[in-house]
Amino acid sequence: MSWYxxxxxxxxxxxxxxxxxxxxxxxxxxxxxxxWREGMPGWEPLxxxxxxxxxxxxxxxxxxxxxxxxxxxxVCGQAFAPEALVEVAGVRACSACKPLAIQRxxxxxxxxxxxxxxxxxxxxxxxxxxxxxxxxxxxxSEAIQTGLSQLFAEPGTLLAGGALVTLVSFxxxxxxxxxxxxxxxxxxxxxxxxxxxxxxxxxxxPMEVGDAFQGFGPRFWPLFRAHVVPSLMxxxxxxxxxxxxxxxxxxxxxxxxxxxxxxGLGAGIGLATFAVIALGGVIVSTYxxxxxxxxxxxxxxxxxxxxxxxxxxxxxxARHFWQHAWLMIAIGLVMLLGLLALCLGLFVAMPVAxxxxxxxxxxxxNGLRPAQAPVA
Numbered sequence: 001m002s003w004y005x006x007x008x009x010x011x012x013x014x015x016x017x018x019x020x021x022x023x024x025x026x027x028x029x030x031x032x033x034x035x036w037r038e039g040m041p042g043w044e045p046l047x048x049x050x051x052x053x054x055x056x057x058x059x060x061x062x063x064x065x066x067x068x069x070x071x072x073x074x075v076c077g078q079a080f081a082p083e084a085l086v087e088v089a090g091v092r093a094c095s096a097c098k099p100l101a102i103q104r105x106x107x108x109x110x111x112x113x114x115x116x117x118x119x120x121x122x123x124x125x126x127x128x129x130x131x132x133x134x135x136x137x138x139x140x141s142e143a144i145q146t147g148l149s150q151l152f153a154e155p156g157t158l159l160a161g162g163a164l165v166t167l168v169s170f171x172x173x174x175x176x177x178x179x180x181x182x183x184x185x186x187x188x189x190x191x192x193x194x195x196x197x198x199x200x201x202x203x204x205x206p207m208e209v210g211d212a213f214q215g216f217g218p219r220f221w222p223l224f225r226a227h228v229v230p231s232l233m234x235x236x237x238x239x240x241x242x243x244x245x246x247x248x249x250x251x252x253x254x255x256x257x258x259x260x261x262x263x264g265l266g267a268g269i270g271l272a273t274f275a276v277i278a279l280g281g282v283i284v285s286t287y288x289x290x291x292x293x294x295x296x297x298x299x300x301x302x303x304x305x306x307x308x309x310x311x312x313x314x315x316x317x318a319r320h321f322w323q324h325a326w327l328m329i330a331i332g333l334v335m336l337l338g339l340l341a342l343c344l345g346l347f348v349a350m351p352v353a354x355x356x357x358x359x360x361x362x363x364x365x366n367g368l369r370p371a372q373a374p375v376a
Contacts, residue, residue, distance in 0.1 A: 002149060007028075030046070031046050124370060138323035157208060165354075193219070199297070234285045241278040248271065
């Protein structure tokens with residue numbers, strides 16, 4: 001269940017039940033704080049929305065403060081019981097992230113900051129190796145479910161922005177003759193801008209409908225390359241099959257369907273070879289597409305160049321390749337359901353798919369240092 005709370009007149013969230021309890025324990029959320037969750041008719045004070053769950057401890061801060069809630073790890077952002085965290089260089093880290101925090105302290109690196117803040121920025125200080133050193137899981141079901149609930153919780157911004165991006169994408173492809181070429185140029189900025197907008201909203205920052213099109217600006221060409229380069233390189237896997245298909249087609253047309261028996265046998269062998277090579281092309285192309293799933297997010301959100309982003313994405317995905325493959329299958333199923341819903345469902349399915357990808361990117365890339373940040 002996702003909660004939202006008001007802070008300085010601005011909505012914050014979504015947060016889980018445990019995270020809300022942690023904010024109550026820390027004194028950030030009080031019984032008078034206005035909160036909302038799906039199913040409520042409107043915003044209400046926490047004391048009314050969750051009776052009996054608003055008590056705060058006498059000492060809300062400090063590593064030894066008693067609390068029934070949870071506290072986020074300052075490195076990975078996951079929620080833990082307070083006693084499960086240790087304080088290192090002024091930040092609290094879980095057992096998995098503790099070695100990273102200690103290593104950075106020994107090396108004299110700056111202390112790690114909490115990965116997310118209310119502005120939607122990510123104060124990442126972790127190197128690639130530090131991010132790779134911690135384990136993770138790909139929350140496929142949670143990502144899809146959160147995408148659905150979040151988009152319908154904020155239809156005027158999140159859903160509307162995603163639907164407009166989907167509309168532009170379809171409208172461009174419908175342009176006679178030039179539609180495919182125009183789509184090639186704008187697909188990366190379209191998807192990258194929407195992905196970045198959703199990432200910032202997931203971190204608690206604001207989002208306006210126009211933020212979905214922020215890829216059309218200084219990020220345009222990097223996002224264009226982040227879409228085109230991986231797509232072309234994955235497409236190269238089909239070249240061997242194409243090289244066989246062309247002569248088979250030429251022979252078939254020349255024979256006019258009346259090829260001699262030896263030619264028919266040769267054509268049969270050629271078709272079998274084509275089928276095997278085409279299947280191999282599908283496998284290789286799918287592997288590369290899954291491996292480069294974080295490329296767009298790394299370019300849009302972390303300022304990476306395309307090739308370093310593809311390389312780091314592949315290293316990340318290698319930890320749990322099949323979980324990422326299942327994520328892509330799940331996203332494909334969402335898109336298929338949208339297509340079956342008289343195609344109008346795509347205006348919901350596409351935003352849900354992009355939000356789910358942003359949700360996973362936030363979990364996996366959380367705390368990663370931007371590419372332009374100086375190395376400590």
